[in-house]
Amino acid sequence: MDEHSTAAESINPKHQALIDRLSTRRSATTTSSDTARPVADFLSSFASSKLSIEQSLSESRSRADLDHISSLDLDQSSFDSASSSLLPRKKFSFRNKPQKKEEDPKNVAEISVEPSAIDKISSLSVRDGPGFRNEKDTTLVKDFRQCDVGQGEFTLSDLENCRVYLKGTVRALFFYRIRNCQVFTGPVLGSVLIEDVSDSLFVLASHQIRIHHAKATDFFLRVRSRPIIEDSNRVRFAPYRLTYEGIEDELKESGLGEETGNWANVDDFKWLRAVQSPNWSLIPEEEWLEIADISQCK
Structure with missing residues (x-):
């Protein structure tokens, strides 16, 4: 071998x-x-x-x-x-492998059809009860001292190019979709809520005033607390400029007899910086509205 x-x-x-x-x-x-x-x-x-x-x-x-x-x-x-x-080996796997949570189709659908802010404003349901609604190019007068609405609520909605005079005391006022209007009101015992207004003028006296989605509008206020604005721009503020027979007594009885100066202390809830919000300003004194006397308005 x-x-x-x-x-x-x-x-x-x-x-x-x-x-x-x-x-x-x-x-x-x-x-x-x-x-x-x-x-x-x-x-x-x-x-x-x-x-x-x-x-x-x-x-x-x-x-x-x-x-x-x-x-x-x-x-x-x-x-x-x-x-x-x-040689084949047993495949490695986690025994308790977390399962990916499936998106709930219902939730996805709800998100996809979420209305925009403008759509939400347009679809606001107007409160039932006494008020002025759907008026255009007219003058509207209400004296709460001569009707059952006194101490109740009053709503103004969908008004365009109107002049509104409200005399006497009311518990609450609500404004929706006001365009190019001038509104003068006596004392409000509770609060005023304003939604979606533009190119208008408001003269208001109230304990609380909250303004949403307002633009290019002037407010002449007497208010016990700081007025609040949200989602608004080009809004201006000055002191209350209204008179009529008996208004001084009504203001005192409503707890609004004294000027607090809060008309100039506006809180912009969508502006969180330490500097002045660019969404509102004070009206220069030379531009203040002359005191309006609506005693003869009927």
Whole structure:
């Protein structure tokens, strides 16, 4: 037996043992087609490599060639490592994998049809009860001292190019969608709420005044608390400028007899900076409205 045959015989038992061991593993892991395929591929690749080594061995002519071929012979640990990398392993997964929360179609629909701020203003439901509504190019007068509305609520909505005179005391006033109007009112015992007005003038006396979505409008106020504006711009403020017979007594009885100066202390709820809000300003004294006497308005 020559040197090459002896070397081949010493290599073959090792390869055969590896093949036997991998075959045993293969039989233990062939419980499904998914696990059998990687092992079969490995064995096929290994058989081809073995055949190539044996062919090179038989054709070798020197010890150097044999050493070169022997270097191709991976040791036991290398084969184990290679086979373990090819053998199928159980896929890793989190047992409690968090599921992505699906978007509620109902919520998505609600968001997609959310009306704009202007739409919300336009769709404001006007309060029921006494008031002036849907008037244009006219003068409107109400004396609460001569009707059942006194001490109640009064609503003005959808007025355009009107002059409005309200005498006597009322508990609350509500304004909606007022355009190019002039409004003069006596004392309000509670609050005044103004929504969506433009290019108008208001002369009001009240304990609380809140103004939403107003633009290019002047307000002449006597108010116990600081007036509040929101989503408004180009609004201006000055002191109350109204008189009629008996108004001084009504102002005193309503707790509005004294000028507080709060007409100049406006709170802009949408302006959070320390500097003056650009949305409102004070009317220069030379531009103040002359005191309006509406005693004869009927």
